[in-house]
Amino acid sequence: MNSAVLVACVSAGCLVLGVATAWLLARTRLPLPGLWWVLASLPLAVPSYLVAFAVVTTWPGTSGLLPLTVVLVLACAPYVTLPTAAALRLADTGLEDVARTLGRGPVRTFLTVTLPQALPAALAGTLLAALYTLSDFGAVALLRYQAFTWAVRAAFEGTYDRIGAAVLALVLAVLTLSLVAAERAARRRWVRGRATLATRTVPPVSLGRAAPVAAVGLAVVATASLAFPVAVLLGRIVRAGGVDVDWARLGRAAAATLGLSAGAAVLAVVLALPVGTLAARYRGRLVGAIESVAYLGHGLPGIVVGLSLVSFSLAAVPGLYQTAPVLVFAYAVLFLPKAVGATRAAVERVPVGVEEVSRTLGRSAPRTWLTVTARQAWPGIAAGGLLVMVTAMKELPATVMLRPIGVDTLSTELWQRTAAGSYGAAAPAALLLVVLACVPAFLLARPR
Amino acid sequence: MRPRIGLAIAAFGLAALTACSSPAQQPSTAAPAGERTLTVYSGRDEELVGPLLERFEQESGIRVEARYGSTNEMAAQLQEEGEQTPAQVFLSQDAGALGVLANAGRFAPLPPDVTGAVPADYTSRDGSWVGLTGRARVVAYDSRTVTAEQAPGDIRTLVEPQWRGRVAIAPTNASFQAHVTALRVTEGEDAARAWLEGLRANDVQIHQSNGAILEAVNSGAAGIGLINHYYWTRAEGDPTAQRAQLKFGDPGSVSALVNVTGAGILGGAAGSAEALELVRYLVSPVAQTYFAEETTEYPLVAGAPQPTGAPALDQLGGPELNLSDLASLEQTVALIQSVGLI
Numbered sequence: 187m188n189s190a191v192l193v194a195c196v197s198a199g200c201l202v203l204g205v206a207t208a209w210l211l212a213r214t215r216l217p218l219p220g221l222w223w224v225l226a227s228l229p230l231a232v233p234s235y236l237v238a239f240a241v242v243t244t245w246p247g248t249s250g251l252l253p254l255t256v257v258l259v260l261a262c263a264p265y266v267t268l269p270t271a272a273a274l275r276l277a278d279t280g281l282e283d284v285a286r287t288l289g290r291g292p293v294r295t296f297l298t299v300t301l302p303q304a305l306p307a308a309l310a311g312t313l314l315a316a317l318y319t320l321s322d323f324g325a326v327a328l329l330r331y332q333a334f335t336w337a338v339r340a341a342f343e344g345t346y347d348r349i350g351a352a353v354l355a356l357v358l359a360v361l362t363l364s365l366v367a368a369e370r371a372a373r374r375r376w377v378r379g380r381a382t383l384a385t386r387t388v389p390p391v392s393l394g395r396a397a398p399v400a401a402v403g404l405a406v407v408a409t410a411s412l413a414f415p416v417a418v419l420l421g422r423i424v425r426a427g428g429v430d431v432d433w434a435r436l437g438r439a440a441a442a443t444l445g446l447s448a449g450a451a452v453l454a455v456v457l458a459l460p461v462g463t464l465a466a467r468y469r470g471r472l473v474g475a476i477e478s479v480a481y482l483g484h485g486l487p488g489i490v491v492g493l494s495l496v497s498f499s500l501a502a503v504p505g506l507y508q509t510a511p512v513l514v515f516a517y518a519v520l521f522l523p524k525a526v527g528a529t530r531a532a533v534e535r536v537p538v539g540v541e542e543v544s545r546t547l548g549r550s551a552p553r554t555w556l557t558v559t560a561r562q563a564w565p566g567i568a569a570g571g572l573l574v575m576v577t578a579m580k581e582l583p584a585t586v587m588l589r590p591i592g593v594d595t596l597s598t599e600l601w602q603r604t605a606a607g608s609y610g611a612a613a614p615a616a617l618l619l620v621v622l623a624c625v626p627a628f629l630l631a632r633p634r
Numbered sequence: 635m636r637p638r639i640g641l642a643i644a645a646f647g648l649a650a651l652t653a654c655s656s657p658a659q660q661p662s663t664a665a666p667a668g669e670r671t672l673t674v675y676s677g678r679d680e681e682l683v684g685p686l687l688e689r690f691e692q693e694s695g696i697r698v699e700a701r702y703g704s705t706n707e708m709a710a711q712l713q714e715e716g717e718q719t720p721a722q723v724f725l726s727q728d729a730g731a732l733g734v735l736a737n738a739g740r741f742a743p744l745p746p747d748v749t750g751a752v753p754a755d756y757t758s759r760d761g762s763w764v765g766l767t768g769r770a771r772v773v774a775y776d777s778r779t780v781t782a783e784q785a786p787g788d789i790r791t792l793v794e795p796q797w798r799g800r801v802a803i804a805p806t807n808a809s810f811q812a813h814v815t816a817l818r819v820t821e822g823e824d825a826a827r828a829w830l831e832g833l834r835a836n837d838v839q840i841h842q843s844n845g846a847i848l849e850a851v852n853s854g855a856a857g858i859g860l861i862n863h864y865y866w867t868r869a870e871g872d873p874t875a876q877r878a879q880l881k882f883g884d885p886g887s888v889s890a891l892v893n894v895t896g897a898g899i900l901g902g903a904a905g906s907a908e909a910l911e912l913v914r915y916l917v918s919p920v921a922q923t924y925f926a927e928e929t930t931e932y933p934l935v936a937g938a939p940q941p942t943g944a945p946a947l948d949q950l951g952g953p954e955l956n957l958s959d960l961a962s963l964e965q966t967v968a969l970i971q972s973v974g975l976i
Contacts, residue, residue: 247855249839327842337976339806426870489707496714504718508701587711591673591699591720602680602702604845610870611681 189334189361192251192258192326193319199259200315203407204266205301205308210400211267212274215390217397222404226267227631229411230573231623233580233597234261235324236616237411239609240418242328249330257325260411262318266311268569268630269531273307274300276535306373306534310527313369317484317523320361324582334358335487355490362485366478416620419613426610436599440618443595446510446585447578450517451571454525457518458570462529463559467538480526483519488583491520496587513588517578524577525570532566533559572626579623596622670696672908675712675721677705678895682929683725689924690915696908705731705808712740712900722903723912725895728808729765730815732896733961736762742904744913751917752934756894759958763898766916767925768932770863770950771813771891773881774851780858785881789813789860789889793832800857802839802847805975809844809862809893815966816891819959823969830973840975851878862893867930867943874943882944885951892952893960894934 207226216222237257241248281303285295326333338354393400423429458480465477483491499512506512536559544554560567582597589595594602596619603612676683680702687698703711705727712719712735726732735741741762749761756765775785786792792801804810818826839856841847847859848866854877866880867873883889897916903909915921922938925931930941940946970976 242849242855243853246850246853328846330840332840336806337971493710493714496711500715500718507718508720583707586703586707591701598702605679605704605843608681608870609849 188332189320192254192331192333193316193361193365195251195255196258196262196319197312197316199255200262200266201308201312203259203263204311204315205270205304207263207267207404207407208270208274208304208308209296210404212271213391214400215392215397216401216404222401223271223631224628225404225408225412226271227264227627228408228624229261230264230576230627230630231620232261232412232415233324233619234258234318234322235328236415236419236620237261238325238328240415243418243422244414251331254325254329254331257329258315258319258322260407261325262315263407263411264627265314265318265573266308269307269311269528270304272566272569273304273531307531309369309373310531313365313481314484314524314527316365317362317481320358320365320485321487323487323489334361338487339489351490355486358486358490359482362482363478365485366481370474370478416617419616422610423613426608429611429614431614435594436596436614436618439594439596439599439615440622442589442593443579443597443619443622446514446517446589446595447575449510449514450521450578451525451575453514453518454522454574455529455567455571457522458525458529459567461522462526462567462570463533463555465526465530466533477526477530481523484521484523488520488581489587491516492584492587495519495584499588508588509590510593513585513590516584516588517574517581520581520584521574521577524573525567528570528573529563529567532563532570535566536562569630572630576623576626576630579619670694670908672696672698672722672906672912673720674698674700674723674725674912675708675719676700676702676725677708677727677731678702678725685928686916686921686924689920690912693920694908694911694915696911698912706806709735713738717902719900719902721900722906722909723897723899725766725897726763727895728812728960729894729896729957730808730812730960730963730966732758732763732898733958734963735898736760736958737961740901741898742901744899745910748910748913748917755952755956756892756934757896757957759956763896764913764917765894765896765934765957767895767922767929768892768934768947769809769895770882770932770944770952771809771889771893772861772863772866772883773889774848774859774861774866774878775881776851776854776857776877777879778854778877782879782881785858785879787881787884787889788887789883790829792838792858793829793836795836797836797858799837799839801833801836802841802850802856802859803833803975804841804843804847804860805970807843810860811963811966811970812893812960813860813888813891814970815960815962816888816953816955818962818966818969820888820953820955827969827973830970830975834973834975838975848878852876863944864930864941867941880944882950885949886953888953888955890950890952891955892932892947892950894957895931 210216211222211226234257237260241253241257281299282295285299286292290298321335323335323339326335334357338351338358461476461480464473495512495516499507503512541554541558544558545551549557580597582601585595585598589598596615599615600612600619603615674687687700691698708724709731712721712724724735736758743761744764746761749757749764752765756768758764773785773789814826814830817829839850841850844861844865847856847861850856851859863880866876866878869876883891897913899906899909899913917935919935919938922933922935926933926939926941930943932941932947
C-alpha cells in the first residue's frame with residue numbers, strides 16, 4: 187500500500203516535471219540551449235541514495251513520503267524529460283499549424299494536438315520511473331519510508347525463509363505487470379501517434395519576459411539534483427579531515443565498472459532489438475506478453491534477481507558462476523525495459539510504408555530492417571543502451587552477489603565504506619561514480 | 635551486407651563480454667600450479683578484516699580470495715548455493731547467522747584446539763563454528779539533549795513516554811535481531827513481544843543500519859540509538875569529540891549483551907588444510923591483538939590486550955546466555971514482522 191502511494195506520487199511528479207522541462211528544452215528559445223539539455227540529463231548519473239543521503243545529512247531527521255517523493259522525482263525525471271523532448275522536437279508541427287488556423291488557442295493546441303504526439307515517449311519514461319521507484323531500496327531506507335521492498339529485503343535477509351520472501355517478491359512482480367498494463371492501456375486510450383519521417387526542426391517559441399523565470403526554474407532543479415549531493419560529499423571529505431585515496435584501487439574499480447556496464451548495455455540492446463521491434467510493429471496478445479515480461483526484472487529488487495540468478499547460474503552454467511558474463515547477463519535482465527522502451531519508441535517512428543517500399547524494390551526483410559529501419563531508429567536504440575549503461579553503473583545488490591571474486595566496482599566500493607560508517611572515505615568513490623556516469627548521461631543529452 | 639553487419643554486432647558483443655570477463659578469470663589462470671589458495675566469504679567489512687587477511691597471506695604463503703557482503707546476504711547466498719558453494723571459510727558478523735548455517739548442516743566440525751581457545755559462552759556448543767571477537771550492544775545518546783545519567787542502562791525502559799519518537803533502531807540488522815533473540819531467550823516470548831510493541835507504540839525511528847543510527851544521533855535527529863560499541867570507537871576523527879556518546883548496559887542484564895563475530899569452515903572444505911590454517915590464525919595472539927588494536931573489538935582468547943576507550947569485557951557482565959542460543963533467528967524475525975516493525 188505504501189509502495190502504491192509512493193509510485194503514484196513519483197510518477198505524477200515525474201510526468202509533470204519531465205514534460206514541462208521537455209517543452210522548455212525542445213520548443214522554447216532559452217539562453218545557452220545546449221547547457222540545459224546536459225543539465226536536464228545529468229541527474230541520471232547521481233544515484234538516488236546519494237541525493238537521499240545529502241538530504242538526511244543537511245536536514246537531520248527528514249523522513250517520510252514527501253521528501254522521498256521529491257528525491258525520487260528529481261532522480262527519475264530525466265527518464266521522462268529526454269524521450270519527451272526528443273519526441274517534441276520531431277513532432278509533426280503541420281498538425282499544430284492546422285489547429286491554430288482553425289481557431290484553437292495555443293494552450294488547447296498544445297494539449298489536444300502536440301501533447302498526444304509526445305505522450306508515448308512520456309508514458310514510457312514514466313513507466314521506467316515508476317518501476318525504479320517500486321524496486322528502489324537505498325533512498326527508501328535512508329528516508330525511512332516503509333515501502334514494500336523493505337519487507338522483501340528483510341524477509342530475504344533475516345529469515346532465510348526463501349519461500350515467504352519469494353511470495354512477497356511475487357506480489358511485486360504482479361504490481362510491475364499491472365503498471366506495464368496501465369501504461370499500455372493509457373497509450374491506447376489517449377495516444378493517436380503517427381509515424382513520420384520528420385526532418386523539419388520545429389522553430390522555438392520565444393518566451394519573452396518569462397525566459398529568465400524558466401531558466402531559473404531549470405537551474406534550481408539542476409542544483410537540487412546535482413550540485414547539492416556533490417557539495418555534501420565534498421563537505422564530508424572536509425569534515426573527515428581529508429581522506430587517503432587509494433588511486434590504484436579506485437582506478438581498478440572504475441575500469442571494472444565501465445567494462446561491466448558497457449557489456450551490459452551491448453547485451454541489453456541485442457536482447458531488446460527483437461522485443462522492441464515486435465512491440466512496435468505488431469499488437470498481438472503474445473507480443474504484449476513478451477514485452478511485459480521483459481519489464482519484470484526492473485520492478486523486482488536487485489536482491490531478488492541476484493539470488494535467483496545465483497541458483498539459476500549454478501544450475502545452468504556452474505562453470506561461469508561469479509564471472510563477469512553472468513553479472514553482465516544479470517544487468518541486462520534487470521535493465522532490459524530501458525532498452526526495450528527506447529527501441530520500441532524509435533522503431534515506431536519509422537513509417538511502415540518506407541519499409542514496404544524497400545521490400546517492393548527487392549530488398550530482403552532482414553536487409554530492409556538493417557538498412558532502412560535500423561538506420562532511422564539507431565539514435566533511439568543507442569540511447570536505450572546508454573540508459574542501461576548509466577543504470578548498471580549504479581547497481582548494487584546483484585553486483586555484490588554475482589561479481590567475480592576480488593573484483594570491486596565503484597558502487598561496491600562506495601557501499602563498503604558507508605557500511606563501515608566512514609562517509610568521508612566513501613566520498614571519492616561516490617564522486618568518481620557520478621563523474622563516470624556523467625559520460626553516458628552527457629551523450630544521451632546531445633540533441634539529435 | 636547483412637551478414638557483415640550481423641557478424642560485426644556479434645563480434646562487438648562477444649568482445650565486450652570477453653573483455654570484461656578477463657579480470658574474472660585472472661585469479662584462477664594466474665595461479666601457478668602448486669600455489670595454495672583459499673576462498674573466503676566475509677560478512678565483515680573489508681576495511682575491518684582485509685588488512686588481517688593480507689597479513690595472513692604474507693605469513694602463510696596462501697593466497698586468499700575474499701568476497702565481501704553483508705552477513706545476512708552472504709548467509710542467504712550460502713544457503714542458495716548449497717553444496718556448490720565456492721566458499722571454504724565464512725566470516726560472520728554475528729552469532730545468529732552462524733547458528734542458522736550450523737543448524738542447516740553447512741559447516742564441517744572444527745578441531746577442539748580451535749574451539750577450546752575461546753570461552754564456552756562465546757562459541758558454538760557443537761564445535762561447528764568458533765567465536766573470534768566480542769562486540770557490546772550499547773546505547774548511543776545525543777550528549778546535547780541527554781545526560782549520561784539520563785541515558786538508559788536498561789533498554790527495556792525505552793518504551794517509556796519520555797523517549798517518545800526519540801529512539802532509533804535497525805530492525806533488519808543482524809545485531810539488533812540477535813539482541814531481540816537474547817531478550818526472547820532470557821525474558822521469554824511475551825516480554826520480548828511487549829517490548830517491541832511498546833517501541834512501536836512509542837514512535838520508534840526505523841533505520842537500515844547501525845551506521846545510519848549513529849549518524850542520526852550525531853546529527854541530533856535521534857536522542858537514543860541502539861548500536862554496537864565499535865561503530866562509535868571507530869568513528870572518523872576523535873570518537874570522544876562526537877555529539878553521540880555511549881552508555882553500556884547494566885551489568886548482568888540483557889542490555890549488556892555481548893555478541894560475537896565468528897568463523898566456520900564450509901562442509902565442502904572439510905579437511906582443507908588452508909581453511910583450517912586460516913581459522914587457527916584467527917584465534918592466534920597475532921590476529922586477536924589486531925582485532926583489539928585495529929577494530930577496537932573485544933578479543934576472546936585469554937591474554938590478548940583489551941581495546942582502549944571501552945570497559946573491559948569481564949566488567950560488562952553480559953547476561954547468562956550461550957551464543958549458540960541465538961540461532962532461533964527465524965522466530966525473532968517472525969516476531970518483529972508480526973509486531974509490524976519490518
